[in-house]
């Protein structure tokens with residue numbers, strides 16, 4: 001399998017990148033790490049005549065904690081840079097854990113956060129935990145920038161709100177009141193396999209009472225699914241095993257999985273039930289350091 005011919009641009013500013021995308025429209029595609037788009041081109045799923053690399057744009061590799069505000073993660077930051085980031089680890093091990101359990105080392109060395117989001121694969125690992133933590137996305141276009149909740153970026157498998165000439169430049173994870181967070185993925189192999197189910201939770205617990213909760217489910221709907229019924233159920237409840245077991249049952253009902261070659265819909269529902277319960281239980285004791293499974 002060979003790559004089809006294409007022209008390659010490597011602009012050095014966002015304005016230049018947007019101008020190229022505006023000029024070439026459907027003929028052009030952004031390339032970041034290329035771990036998603038290049039295999040698609042090789043498999044003749046797509047054949048853009050022009051690739052616009054965003055690697056040289058300023059700020060794309062930024063990982064920075066802004067005291068009292070939150071963490072900025074540039075869209076060009078690789079998955080391994082996230083997995084190994086001391087800045088992110090000091091606040092949310094859950095984000096590092098999600099990145100560390102994706103793909104294989106080679107892919108994590110070049111695949112980026114931006115690509116993981118904009119490819120909008122329903123089983124993508126980064127969106128659930130970032131959405132659970134209330135992340136926002138910054139999108140740049142020819143007329144300026146817009147910021148929106150990350151959960152609103154996804155519109156369907158392979159589809160986002162980004163226009164052809166827009167670029168995701170960064171993700172912001174705000175400081176919040178959440179006292180714990182966790183992401184757990186079930187895959188058919190330990191390395192290099194997409195999630196059969198991914199469960200992310202973030203909770204605020206005070207004196208044994210759940211003040212706030214955000215549960216996000218991956219690979220069980222066309223886009224990362226906010227389990228709003230679970231969130232509503234948890235608020236105000238005591239942080240007990242019984243409450244978490246009931247939350248798992250509600251998540252079982254709320255998810256919308258399909259059957260495919262990786263798993264049946266029913267099996268996915270069962271996984272959602274069990275991992276929602278386990279993640280919730282773990283964050284009570286381990287806060288943002290919680291690890292569920294390996």
Ligand SMILES: Cc1cc2nc3c(=O)[nH]c(=O)nc-3n(C[C@H](O)[C@H](O)[C@H](O)COP(=O)(O)OP(=O)(O)OC[C@H]3O[C@@H](n4cnc5c(N)ncnc54)[C@H](O)[C@@H]3O)c2cc1C
Pocket residue numbers: 029030031032033034035036037038039054075076079101102103104107110111112113114115116117118119123124125126162166167168169192193194195
């Ligand atoms: C063997 C293998 C294993 C994998 N395992 C996993 C896994 O376990 N979990 C998982 O979630 N994914 C997995 N993936 C998918 C992929 O590697 C990741 O989603 C990766 O993060 C994609 O990032 P990238 O920079 O390589 O994207 P690219 O291929 O560069 O881009 C992907 C898409 O997003 C667009 N794009 C990229 N960045 C931007 C931006 N900033 N603004 C606008 N558009 C943009 C591109 O135009 C393209 O359409 C795997 C892939 C392979 C090949």
